[in-house]
Amino acid sequence: MTRFLPPVTIALAALVLWQLVSFIAGSHSVSGVVETMAYLFRMMQQESFWLDVAESGTAIFYAICLSMLFGWALGVVIGLNRNVSDVSEPILVTFYSLPKVTLYPLVLLLFGLGLSAKVAFGVMHGLVPICLITGNAIRQLRPVYIRTAKVMRLSRSSVTFHVVLPAILPELISSLRIGLSLSILGVLIGEMFASKRGLGFAAVNAMGLGDGTRIMAIGVFLSVCAISINFLLLEIESAIRHRTARI
Amino acid sequence: MSIMSEAIAIAPAPEAHAPVAASLSGVTRVFGASGSGMAVHALGPIDLSLYKGEFFSVVGPSGCGKSTLLDVLAGLSKPTTGTAEFEGRAIDGVPDGVGVVFQEDASFPWLTVENNVAFGLRRAGFEAAEVERRVNYALGFMGLRDFRKAYPVQLSGGMRQRVCIARTLVLQPRLILLDEPFGALDQQTRLLMADELLRLWRETNATVFLITHSLDEAAMLSDRIGVMSARPGTIIETIETGWPKDRDSRIVSDLRFASITARMWEKLRVETMKTMVSQEGKLQ
Numbered sequence: 001m002t003r004f005l006p007p008v009t010i011a012l013a014a015l016v017l018w019q020l021v022s023f024i025a026g027s028h029s030v031s032g033v034v035e036t037m038a039y040l041f042r043m044m045q046q047e048s049f050w051l052d053v054a055e056s057g058t059a060i061f062y063a064i065c066l067s068m069l070f071g072w073a074l075g076v077v078i079g080l081n082r083n084v085s086d087v088s089e090p091i092l093v094t095f096y097s098l099p100k101v102t103l104y105p106l107v108l109l110l111f112g113l114g115l116s117a118k119v120a121f122g123v124m125h126g127l128v129p130i131c132l133i134t135g136n137a138i139r140q141l142r143p144v145y146i147r148t149a150k151v152m153r154l155s156r157s158s159v160t161f162h163v164v165l166p167a168i169l170p171e172l173i174s175s176l177r178i179g180l181s182l183s184i185l186g187v188l189i190g191e192m193f194a195s196k197r198g199l200g201f202a203a204v205n206a207m208g209l210g211d212g213t214r215i216m217a218i219g220v221f222l223s224v225c226a227i228s229i230n231f232l233l234l235e236i237e238s239a240i241r242h243r244t245a246r247i
Numbered sequence: 248m249s250i251m252s253e254a255i256a257i258a259p260a261p262e263a264h265a266p267v268a269a270s271l272s273g274v275t276r277v278f279g280a281s282g283s284g285m286a287v288h289a290l291g292p293i294d295l296s297l298y299k300g301e302f303f304s305v306v307g308p309s310g311c312g313k314s315t316l317l318d319v320l321a322g323l324s325k326p327t328t329g330t331a332e333f334e335g336r337a338i339d340g341v342p343d344g345v346g347v348v349f350q351e352d353a354s355f356p357w358l359t360v361e362n363n364v365a366f367g368l369r370r371a372g373f374e375a376a377e378v379e380r381r382v383n384y385a386l387g388f389m390g391l392r393d394f395r396k397a398y399p400v401q402l403s404g405g406m407r408q409r410v411c412i413a414r415t416l417v418l419q420p421r422l423i424l425l426d427e428p429f430g431a432l433d434q435q436t437r438l439l440m441a442d443e444l445l446r447l448w449r450e451t452n453a454t455v456f457l458i459t460h461s462l463d464e465a466a467m468l469s470d471r472i473g474v475m476s477a478r479p480g481t482i483i484e485t486i487e488t489g490w491p492k493d494r495d496s497r498i499v500s501d502l503r504f505a506s507i508t509a510r511m512w513e514k515l516r517v518e519t520m521k522t523m524v525s526q527e528g529k530l531q
Contacts, residue, residue, distance in 0.1 A: 144351045150323060151347045152367045152418070153340075162370060166357040240357075 007231075031213040040217040053221075055197040056187060059115055063122025063183040068176060071127045075134025075175070085135060096128040101189060108194055118190040118198070125186030126179035133178065137171030138164070170240045177233040184226055265298040268422055268454040269320055269338075273329035275479070276315050288479040290315045292329060295473065295482060297422070297454050302445075304457040304465040305482075306511055307475025308522040313458045316480065317426050320456060321347050333422060346420030350427040354399040354410045361386065361395040364413045371418070385413040388450070389443065405436040409443070416447065423448075425457045429464070437461070438496045441468055445495055462515070466507040467498055474514045477521040484514050 015033055022032040031039070043049045078085045104121060111117040145167055149159045165172075191200025199218055206214035275291030290312035297303050307313050318324035319331050322341040331338040333345060354363050364385050368378045386392045389409045399407050408428055415423060425444075429437040441464060448455050459465050465472045466488065473482040488507055490498060498504055 142351070144349050144353045145355070147323060147347075147349065148353045151321060151341050151345070152370060153343070154370055158370055162366075163355070166355070169357065 029212060031216045036213060036216040036220060039213045040220055043214070043217050044221075049202075052197055052199050052202045055115075056191060056199040059118040059122060059187045059191075059198065060180075060184050062115070062119040063187055064126060064176075064180050066119065066123045067126030067130050067179045067183055070123070071130025071175065071179060072134050072172065074127075074131040076138060078131065078135030079138025079141075085139070089132070089135070092128050092132060100124050100186070101193070104190065104193055107190075113194055113196070118187050118195060121190035122183040122186035126183035129182060130175040130179040133171055133175035134168070137168040137175075140171075141167055170237055173233055173237040173240065177230060177237065180233070181226060181230060184222075188222070265300055267296045267335075268299045268301075269297045269331070269333045269456075271295045271316075271319065271326075271329065271331050274316075274319055274326040274331055275328045276312065276319060276324065277327040290319075290478075290480050291326075293481055297456060299421075299454055300452050301470045302448055302455045302457070302468055303471050303473065304459055304469040305473045305475060306459060306462060306465045306515060307480055308477050308515065308519040309460075310522060311475045311478050311518070312480035313475060314426055316475075317347070317424050317456065317458050320422075321345055321424050323347075344421040345424065346415035346418055346422070347424045347426065348408070348411050348415050348428045350430045352399070352404065352407045352411070352431070354407045354414075356399050358398075359395065360391055360397050360399070360402070360410055363399065363410050364391075364417055367414060367418050381417040381419075385417045388416070388447070389413040405432050405440060408432065408440065412444075412447070416451070419451070420453055422454045422456065423451075425455065427458055427460060430460065437464065438499075442496045444468065449492060462508045462511050463499065463504075465511065466504055467494070467496060472507070472511060474511055475518070477518045477525065483518070486510055 018030075019033050022030045027035060074088075078088055100121070103124070104117075107120050107124070108117050111120050141164060145163050146159065149163045154162070187198075188200035188203075191198035192204045195201040199222060203215055203218045206212075206218065271293050273291070274293045274295075276289045278287040278289055279285065293316065305313050305316065315324060319326050320333075320338070322331075322333075322338045322345065325339075333342045336342070355366065358366065361382055365378050365382045368381060373381075383392075386395055389412060391406065391409055391413060394402060394406065399410060402410070408431075412428065428444075429440050432440060444455075445468060455468075457465070457468060469488055470490065472486040472488065474484045474486065475481065476483045486507060489503075
């Protein structure tokens with residue numbers, strides 16, 4: 001139980017701080033904790049809210065699936081081939097350092113206004129970290145595992161599935177965790193700039209209407225979802241790392 | 248011949264008339280020979296025959312190519328020139344019947360001890376009952392039965408190395424190659440592990456090829472010891488110990504033991520100094 005004490009303390013401290021800011025700035029600017037929670041409860045009983053959740057959720061799901069698929073595949077290629085790594089890594093890092101939002105008009109031109117543009121923008125955020133972490137994990141793989149597999153005369157697929165994948169599993173989950181957070185960010189930014197539905201669109205819409213409580217309620221909902229998924233993946237990752245960590 | 252050499256009773260090893268298990272003929276290994284850059288002549292030429300059921304150790308200065316020699320025998324590395332054979336067939340890839348224990352801990356941290364030991368058998372498609380039988384035997388033999396559900400991270404370095412030996416043992420190799428398997432262990436654990444290795448060798452009747460830095464270990468364990476020169480490593484002397492097959496670590500108190508180690512050191516001292524001079528030259 002003591003393991004959960006620090007996060008619970010931080011959460012409580014955040015709530016106190018939030019309430020304090022609300023007192024200082026006024027509830028018209030920053031809604032208080034109780035007011036926001038009550039609003040969120042009412043909002044969650046509306047069908048339109050769940051339509052927005054479904055819209056964003058679908059885009060995030062596709063974005064993370066594609067980021068994982070291409071990120072892990074590219075990461076494997078980068079990890080296995082030094083030349084590919086030397087060429088592609090600086091390009092990927094440079095691309096990732098660009099303010100991607102400036103490329104969103106181009107994404108809209110390519111994919112049109114709708115789900116595919118949001119997914120593409122989510123992938124643009126999530127793919128690179130997944131790819132780089134996977135490539136690095138493969139490069140860091142202890143050569144003695146591969147030598148052991150060779151001595152056992154394992155087939156290439158057996159080496160991949162029974163040695164390489166289990167060995168890099170903690171890093172794969174870590175890449176998924178980081179990629180997911182960034183894909184959520186990408187999709188929401190996409191929805192804020194050009195979309196007809198979704199939680200990002202709902203937040204910007206509320207901002208236009210000056211509805212601060214709604215913005216806060218959406219923010220709380222998104223934060224709880226993101227933190228819960230992140231926490232779950234972190235737990236899985238640390239359980240595996242704890243088991244496989246070397247003394 | 249020095250007084251020290253004459254002091255050793257050089258009896259022919261009991262396996263000297265046994266059939267040849269593996270052989271190397273004119274084997275050399277040059278790294279970077281085909282590509283650009285400076286080629287490094289790491290090994291050879293080496294001519295060596297390992298007899299069935301013998302315990303052969305190799306000692307040599309650092310960087311003389313001992314591990315490269317083991318890689319060639321294991322089929323993990325191809326000789327640049329010469330031929331390597333196992334049971335009369337040219338070695339091309341890792342041959343069936345060869346097991347290797349590396350110096351580094353090669354236990355898979357994501358598997359329990361029993362799953363580590365069973366790994367090779369399962370991948371080779373053995374039936375579950377046979378896997379169970381062999382794993383039980385190996386765990387008992389290596390004293391790991393109480394730790395079968397443990398993960399490697401929960402074990403000491405010596406026990407993890409035992410897991411690796413057990414994993415090799417269950418595949419019933421006819422040639423066991425050991426690349427400084429006890430290099431990372433303390434002296435007491437090394438002695439005990441050496442006893443276990445001798446017991447394993449006697450029980451399996453496999454041919455054992457051991458690479459070691461430890462002269463004591465080589466003198467205690469081996470039927471024959473190959474002393475290697477500085478790089479490019481060649482075998483400059485083969486010492487036959489004449490130990491009985493049922494030996495154990497207590498032979499370290501035998502007078503002949505000191506003679507054998509002294510003989511090895513007499514040869515190795517010159518070669519180690521050559522290596523040191525060459526390394527100092529590079530630093531300057």
